[in-house]
Amino acid sequence: MNIFILSIKNIISKPLSTGLSLVLLALGVGLISLILHIDRHLQSQMNNNIRGIDMVVGAKGSPLQLILSAVFQIDVPTGNIKLSEANTLKKNRLIKYGIPLSYGDSYETFRIVGTNQEYPELYSMQLAEGSLWTKSLDVTIGATVAEKTGMKVGDTFLGSHGLSEGGHVHEDQFYTVTGIFQSSGSVIDQLILTGLESVWDIHDDHSSHAADDNDHESDNPEPSATGEIKTSQEDDHDHDHDHEDGHEHHDHVVPEEDREITAMLIKFRSPMGMVQLPRMVNENTNMQAALPNYELLKLFSLMGIATTTLSMVAFVVILVSGISVFISLYLSLKDRIYEMALLRTYGASRQQLLGMIFQEGLLIAFSGFVLGLLLSRIGLLVISYLLESDYRYGFTDSMPIIEEGYLLIITLVIGFLAALIPAIHVFKINLSKSLADA
Template structure:
């Protein structure tokens, strides 16, 4: 027999009560950990998706929309811009890399982006297999697209018009897979990369055959905003793109160029990092609120633990007095009660981590399905440690306060009240 064993037996003695204490504490630990982890993962993911894109140039509209559509690929584009005009901007010596992109089609919900071969270098994506796009109607697949759709080099498919999955409005020209990218954990994983001509040609054919249908269906216009421009464009034989992704040589470009473009041209320049920070401030309020709720739950569970330990000491006053008559000293009794606290905290922490990790796993899986992107899943050890230290401190404080009566215990009084 030793103190640990006695603590363990006390811990087992009232199972329902113990289970409830552990449960309340582990739920609050799970919430705290889960929120912190989700917060850091999303922030990291957003920053990650920006890649090397310092500036994006597109049609006038909301800068946030431009970034969400052209960099994050989760929103509809603001409109189209003239390719020649974009190329003029691209010649600026401050620019290291300017990649034109054009999109408006999808296959099974995955966006098809017409661009050039510099696009992959913005995200540091390398070819896993095959080669880059050389001719129109050839595509290279991002890693997620390839695995999710089970497509391989040599396979071909028909793309659909618009950005949402549909099988009614298919293009007639099949696209052939010529290469696959390695996974990057960035937005390119869920894109189908082709060249600009593929998009232009697809829509050129389209217009000849399906013009009437287009004007009737409004829904498309949202998914494929540049519709009207397209018509004008093609009649003028002027090529258009959706936006231009720019990577600067140094910070000077970032300081001068966006303002220059916004004031002197009818184009719009947006800075992804800035827009993402702004977006993050909006969502951050939600995260802060939930974090506070988690802290409140933590405080409540600490009060619960305090109350239960305090009650346990009161209820067991006679047992504790008996232990004193057996020769145990106050310090041993304190140790005994503290060990019970350790047990509760330890087990609650284990389950807290388990709950938060399984919960997040399913949340991320859901998000991955919805946004067609795999989010790297990592445990932030620092926040686990911080939360752990906080929970441990709170619980130990509760125990300390509850133990105080033992230290002041008058054994004789407790023993003579047995009758």
């Protein structure tokens, strides 16, 4: 007599009650597993991307927006700041280094970020091929950028204005790919890095072209501010007069002191910088200082409320499923009293009958757990797809985690407890009475 096979047949014989118990268990386990994986992935990604960054300086606005845009590159920037003002701050004795970032253009939704070569060093980036950028309009691209766009070393492309598709394309100003980074799991995988001068040159030339277009439009007679109409001869005279004064009419070179960047990533020399500099920047400059660790702690605290609530709901669902398993086994047992008594007369011991009941509870619990893990992995794939399409982030690791081991133990305990009362009834079964009643 194979008690294990008999347990399986007993479970299958009640498809509706067993199916309900499995669905409830799977939903509870799947939801908790999904929450655990999302929380783990988000914390891992965020901690990986803020390493070496104690403070971010940018335009005034939302501190969290500044962190998300400058560190994680998943939000729009709060504005621009003067490079000269950022460099003055960078010289403070409490600052170890400051890494400038300047962006606003993209290629196929991948951001083009102007910076210096300390930025990839911050994440210990290694080159898969080629080299880092060395001059204006040279770029080094992340592994994800290379994979999604198919670009290789030596390829050229045109950037477009804005951080999403559909922006104005900067014509006749081709970027050249000089290198490709190895995959690192950091934000740089999603970026196109170049020098600050590339961003400035692109936008200086764009401003010059815009000014040229305006000048061409002014070749037609237009009313002046006083209502007079200038003829082409008068306009030529004014143009010549500008040259006589030694000024080019279309000279739009931006002075160094007027250069702007989007943000600066700062590392302190000592904990004293954390105490003094953020308040000093926020109160005495036109810039805003935001602390990544502090802002992410607030973000995770808000997320923690939601995840805790969802986890509590999931545990309630698991407990309800445990009650469902208990009811299923108990009602099934009442119909199988004669069967149990008959098994005893054929030589089955009390321990074997107890084992059969406990096996049924544990088999339902384990099957619900496995089905729940499958549901959580499907959920991860869906969320990963949505994140990758919107933010270029994805969940690549779906391997089991230690917390799922604890979840398995909890699920099996619930299955064991659900079978406990039916098992006690089986242990106390009265053979003669049960056979006589049948």
